[in-house]
Amino acid sequence: MKVRLATFNLENLDSGPKASAPVEARFSVLRPQLARLNADVLCFQEVNAQRILSAEPRSLDALNQLLADSPYQNFHRLGTAHDDGSLLDKHNLVIISRWPFLERRQIKEELLEPPLYQTRVEPDAGAKAVGWDRPLLAGLIEFPTMQRLWVVNLHLRAPLAAALPGEKSGSFSWNSVSGWAEGFFLASMKRNGQALEARLFVEEVLSADPDALVAVCGDLNAESEEVPLRILRADLDDTGNGALSGKVLTPLERVLPDWRRFSVIHAGRKTMLDHILASRNLLNAFSTIEVHNEALGDELSAYACVGQSPESYHAPLVAEFDILDAD
Structure with a gap:
C-alpha cells in the first residue's frame, strides 16, 4: 500500500482583518499546492485560529475554508490546544489523515524540564525557566x-534572538551587541530544548517498540547539520554506539540532488529548513520524496517589496512509502 506523507508551513494562515493577505488570494495559491501534494497524511504549521463572533471560542475557520470541497475536507484531524481545549491564537499545529487516529499526544515541557537561566540584564531577578515557544503534536x-x-508534527523556534528587557530598540534592532548575543543564546536554548524533547518522545516510542514506524515532520528552522537536527537524528557518528542504530532518524531529503535540496530562500541563500525524518523501519518502506520549490520566492525580498503576498515562503515536502501488511 502506498502512503504519501507531507509537511507544509502555511505561514500564518489566517482570515479576517489580521490576515497578511486577502484570504481568497491565499486560497488561490495554496489550494493547487495541496492538490499537487496528493497526500494521505499532512502536517501543517502556522495555522492561526479565528473568533467569528466575540462570544464564541476560536476555531480554525481559515483552514476549514482552505480544505473545503477538496479531497482533504473529510480527513481526520488533530490540532494543538490549551489545557482547557481552546485553540492557540497563532501558530497551531495540525495533522490531517485519511485514516483515523488511535492516539493523540501534545507535549510541551513534559518530558524535559526547561533549563533555568539568569540573564545578564536582570541580575537581581534570579534564574527563570527558558521554555519552548510551541508544543509538539503527535498522532498514531x-x-x-x-x-x-x-507522526510527529514539530515547529522549532526560528534562529532569531529572544527579547530581553531594555535591550531592543525595535522589532529587529538591538541596543548593543552583547544584548543581541545573549538573546541569540537564549533562542538557541529554546530551539535545542524543544528538539531534545521531541527526541525524548521518539526514544519513548522506540523503546516500547523497536520496530515502530515514526516520522518527524515540520519546519525545524535548521539545516541537517545544525544542532537541533543532530539531536533529532542521533547518528551513530555522534552516539558512537552501533547498538543504537535502531534509534537513528534519517532526513529523507538526502536523496535529492543539491540543486533541489531547499525549502526556503533567504537573501538569495537556498536552505533546507523543512524536513521529514524517518525511523529505521519507516526508512525501509521509503520510495520517493518531492520538494515543491519551483515557484518559491525569496522571503526577505518579499517582506521588503511585496505587499500582502498570498504565498507561503516555505516549500511543501511529500514522501511516499510502500507500507507492507503486518506479519
Missing part, C-alpha cells in the same frame, strides 16, 4: 495493512 495512525505510524 493505523493503516488498513494493520501497520501503525507515529
Whole structure:
C-alpha cells in the first residue's frame, strides 16, 4: 500500500482583518499546492485560529475554508490546544489523515524540564525557566495493512534572538551587541530544548517498540547539520554506539540532488529548513520524496517589496512509502 506523507508551513494562515493577505488570494495559491501534494497524511504549521463572533471560542475557520470541497475536507484531524481545549491564537499545529487516529499526544515541557537561566540584564531577578515557544503534536495512525505510524508534527523556534528587557530598540534592532548575543543564546536554548524533547518522545516510542514506524515532520528552522537536527537524528557518528542504530532518524531529503535540496530562500541563500525524518523501519518502506520549490520566492525580498503576498515562503515536502501488511 502506498502512503504519501507531507509537511507544509502555511505561514500564518489566517482570515479576517489580521490576515497578511486577502484570504481568497491565499486560497488561490495554496489550494493547487495541496492538490499537487496528493497526500494521505499532512502536517501543517502556522495555522492561526479565528473568533467569528466575540462570544464564541476560536476555531480554525481559515483552514476549514482552505480544505473545503477538496479531497482533504473529510480527513481526520488533530490540532494543538490549551489545557482547557481552546485553540492557540497563532501558530497551531495540525495533522490531517485519511485514516483515523488511535492516539493523540501534545507535549510541551513534559518530558524535559526547561533549563533555568539568569540573564545578564536582570541580575537581581534570579534564574527563570527558558521554555519552548510551541508544543509538539503527535498522532498514531493505523493503516488498513494493520501497520501503525507515529507522526510527529514539530515547529522549532526560528534562529532569531529572544527579547530581553531594555535591550531592543525595535522589532529587529538591538541596543548593543552583547544584548543581541545573549538573546541569540537564549533562542538557541529554546530551539535545542524543544528538539531534545521531541527526541525524548521518539526514544519513548522506540523503546516500547523497536520496530515502530515514526516520522518527524515540520519546519525545524535548521539545516541537517545544525544542532537541533543532530539531536533529532542521533547518528551513530555522534552516539558512537552501533547498538543504537535502531534509534537513528534519517532526513529523507538526502536523496535529492543539491540543486533541489531547499525549502526556503533567504537573501538569495537556498536552505533546507523543512524536513521529514524517518525511523529505521519507516526508512525501509521509503520510495520517493518531492520538494515543491519551483515557484518559491525569496522571503526577505518579499517582506521588503511585496505587499500582502498570498504565498507561503516555505516549500511543501511529500514522501511516499510502500507500507507492507503486518506479519
